[in-house]
Amino acid sequence: MTHVRLEQVSLAFGQGTDRMPALERVSLSLRRNEVVVVLGPSGCGKTTLLRLVAGLLPPDEGRVSVDDRPPRPGADAAMVFQSFRLIPWKSARENVAFALPHLPRAEARARADAYLDLVGLSRFAKSWPAQLSGGMRQRLALARALAAEPGILLMDEPFASLDAQSRELMQIELMRLMERRPATVLFVTHSVDEALIMADRILLMSPRPGRVVEELEVPFPRPRWEGDIRALPLYAELRRHLWDRLRDMVLNDPGSDFHGRR
Numbered sequence: 403m404t405h406v407r408l409e410q411v412s413l414a415f416g417q418g419t420d421r422m423p424a425l426e427r428v429s430l431s432l433r434r435n436e437v438v439v440v441l442g443p444s445g446c447g448k449t450t451l452l453r454l455v456a457g458l459l460p461p462d463e464g465r466v467s468v469d470d471r472p473p474r475p476g477a478d479a480a481m482v483f484q485s486f487r488l489i490p491w492k493s494a495r496e497n498v499a500f501a502l503p504h505l506p507r508a509e510a511r512a513r514a515d516a517y518l519d520l521v522g523l524s525r526f527a528k529s530w531p532a533q534l535s536g537g538m539r540q541r542l543a544l545a546r547a548l549a550a551e552p553g554i555l556l557m558d559e560p561f562a563s564l565d566a567q568s569r570e571l572m573q574i575e576l577m578r579l580m581e582r583r584p585a586t587v588l589f590v591t592h593s594v595d596e597a598l599i600m601a602d603r604i605l606l607m608s609p610r611p612g613r614v615v616e617e618l619e620v621p622f623p624r625p626r627w628e629g630d631i632r633a634l635p636l637y638a639e640l641r642r643h644l645w646d647r648l649r650d651m652v653l654n655d656p657g658s659d660f661h662g663r664r
């Protein structure tokens with residue numbers, strides 16, 4: 403049942419007296435096909451956490467495992483970034499096919515087309531990234547990640563650079579995609595609303611060093627795009643609670659620009 407596990411993971415960056423702990427004794431487990439959102443202020447180690455799960459960084463202490471084995475970089479998980487990271491001189495189809503180097507070319511193109519169709523970009527297979535809107539580029543980045551058919555999707559503030567409307571539409575799009583192609587999702591955001599809309603479970607992290615300070619099951623039924631869960635009294639209550647905790651963390655963090663401001 404447990405897909406991803408971190409046990410007492412600590413990690414520091416830098417050397418000697420400049421050494422700074424980024425994560426301290428972080429333990430968590432993700433169930434298969436669960437959507438877990440990591441919410442926390444800047445610098446609390448959210449991106450570092452994703453890189454550990456991807457197997458791109460080894461922990462200094464503790465253990466990271468995927469299906470009880472060390473994570474295999476590039477094989478267990480695919481990442482989606484805020485900055486899209488598309489190749490500007492390749493078409494949409496080629497951008498997706500590029501993520502499938504192990505497949506024969508014709509098969510990679512066919513798989514790319516299937517995933518472009520899944521995210522509603524079939525008509526734009528031959529377009530360059532620069533010809534697409536921000537929301538379309540993010541859908542393309544999502545198609546590229548999904549085309550590798552990963553068991554784990556690691557999403558680093560994927561919708562943060564989109565306008566408010568595209569962001570809400572992409573949240574719904576991702577939820578719909580996850581119903582058709584389930585994956586274990588670890589999703590990083592600064593947005594309390596995004597966390598409450600997307601998550602089965604929210605992990606709240608504190609900064610310097612990053613620790614998981616609270617775990618919250620999000621009880622709203624799915625699908626969440628039918629009706630507006632934001633109108634529910636429980637939504638307002640959870641939102642308030644998360645905001646209060648985030649604000650206190652930032653105001654009490656000597657490393658924050660907002661330290662001490664009330």
Ligand SMILES: Nc1ncnc2c1ncn2[C@@H]1O[C@H](COP(=O)(O)OP(=O)(O)OP(=O)(O)O)[C@@H](O)[C@H]1O
Nearest residue numbers: 415416423424442443444445446447448449450451
């Ligand atoms: N390669 C690195 N070398 C040195 N320090 C690093 C490195 N990567 C991260 N850090 C430091 O580790 C801490 C955690 O960084 P991380 O990027 O994981 O935080 P984050 O929560 O994702 O931040 P943000 O919300 O601002 O993106 C920060 O203090 C950061 O400066």
